[in-house]
Amino acid sequence: MKWSELAVRTTNEAIEPISNILHEAGASGVVIEDSEDLTKEREDQFGEIYSLDPEDFPAEGVIVKAYLPVNSFLGETVEAIKLAISNLVKFDINIGANLVTISEVNEEEWATAWKKYYHPVKISQRFTVVPTWETYEPVSSDELIIELDPGMAFGTGTHPTTVMSLQALEKTVKKDQRVIDVGTGSGVLAIGAALLGAKEVHALDLDEVAVRSARINVKLNKAQDRVNVVQGNLLDTIDEPGDVVVANILAEIIMSFTDDAFHVVKPGGHYITSGIISAKKNDVKEALEASGFVIEDVMMMEDWVTIISKKPE
């Protein structure tokens, strides 16, 4: 996975609200560089004076840095962050220069550092996502554990769009069903469906890096007898219908193939769509209904929406 460093030049009083905004946007760790730290006198417990490198600090004010995964949502996430920071002035918070810069972080540097931030996370009633390098003991007997090495593919399991997709799978997938996962990324949803009892899961992705990563994760979770990962565009490679189809892709892409999805979902089956920024909620609902789906549930988390719809019997 690639990471992007987002740096906001601001003031001391804005550190806390900006850190909150960055955390809520899914940042894995926030770093604060304060110019005053250079001039403060400080001693550690052994009486030595700390020496700080001026290169690491802004000439004036504060820089708040956060690390965000580079994925198809990055552009929207950054825009939402910028807007939320600008809105702080409405609460009389001085945001100073408010200069926002973005740079890609050297992958090797970050490769080991980001593992520090990625730990087992309880995602829903039953699912806990555990990174491969952690040992984890289930807390209850019906807990379902998805082991993941996200590598370079989208899907550490913790993005709101993934969390809601897993919750929606939990509500819809029944034992022995056939599930289709469009845009599988790390394979997290396909593995989740298999753990819920699906007997056949077809995981599809256009990106060969995602396909490789999903295959590794499927094996890691010993689900290779039930999950088949294929490289392909949307539903082009599917010729048999599924009881549940899940697609966590951007709203524009979802709206482009609602008719194909309707064709592929069995009568009485479910279609879970995620990756929808809240401003596009009604457009996606209308597109689903126009293709014949009936909306059953609309889930919301932060600025994201997941829709569960049903194909009538």
Ligand SMILES: C[S@@+](CC[C@H](N)C(=O)[O-])C[C@H]1O[C@@H](n2cnc3c(N)ncnc32)[C@H](O)[C@@H]1O
């Ligand atoms: C937001 S990620 C979702 C990953 C994972 N399913 C999850 O929920 O965390 C979207 C995935 O869709 C894939 N994708 C984008 N366009 C696609 C297309 N036309 N056909 C198949 N996959 C596509 C991307 O490569 C990416 O892995």
